[in-house]
Amino acid sequence: MGICDWPEDERPREKLLTRGVASLSDAELLALFLRTGIKGLSAVDLAKRALAQFGSLSALIHAPLQAFAEIPGLGPAKYAQLAATVELTRRALAEELHTGDVLSNPDSVRNYLRLLLARREIEVFVVLFLSNQNRVLAVEEVAHGTINQTAVYPREIARHALKHHATAVIVAHNHPSGAREPSEADRALTKRLVSALQLLDIRLLDHFIVAGTTTVSFAEEGWL
Known part of the structure; x- marks a missing residue:
């Protein structure tokens, strides 16, 4: 069953908008980033598979391209998007360090x-x-x-x-x-x-x- 068939208040996007980002699990957050799943797997299922393979969200984020792309549904395009997201976060943290104690x-x-x-x-x-x-x-x-x-x-x-x-x-x-x-x-x-x-x-x-x-x-x- 695809995410669109889920009860509306359990869909990651709607859940984030109504309950806040902290209410989402790692898999749900990753699913929002992935946007789509693959045949037989929703985006949330694909996210759970990726997290299980790497063992943690942090390990997934820091995985090299070759290991990342071994998971069906992931590849260079998703890797580039994730790397860009990580870099945006790093730059935001750098701004905080330049302005605060x-x-x-x-x-x-x-x-x-x-x-x-x-x-x-x-x-x-x-x-x-x-x-x-x-x-x-x-x-x-x-x-x-x-x-x-x-x-x-x-x-x-x-x-x-x-x-x-x-x-x-x-x-x-x-x-x-x-x-x-x-x-x-x-x-x-x-x-x-x-x-x-x-x-x-x-x-x-x-x-x-x-x-x-x-x-x-x-x-x-x-x-x-």
Whole structure:
């Protein structure tokens, strides 16, 4: 039975309009994005199949094209639409970080970094340069490496911080392997950054690792 044959108040679109977006399940939200199903499957059924295959909505969003397109009914066009939606969300979060206190909304920082780094196939090291009011002045990708290492120089980060007149920084990098724990090199680099930035009276507020769909904070784990 197609969605058009469902009771009106149970159809995803009508449900959203009458009860609000929070009333929809992940499958219903994804079905609205997909718009149509395939023969024998409604858009909601197709959404449920996709979520079951990837295990979670986050894993689906960050899936590579090849894996995404293996599901009947999905393909490059839907992948491009989803990537555009994710990028719009990332840019909206970036606007929030530039206008508000990042310390008052740490989830926005996590979500922004996850959307920025989770899809990368090599390690990327990112720095958020912050003002006295903890607003983001600039975001720079300062290093790109192989799949398991990247060269980051504390003096370069310090130089960029001075250029942006930053009083604090947040750094982040991804683990394409999906490993959650920091490597010894990650820990050593963090210590060197703290020491180098302290000489300039610049605070290192946190170091995040984006590992798959999770984001790990050095500060929260007591590693900083």
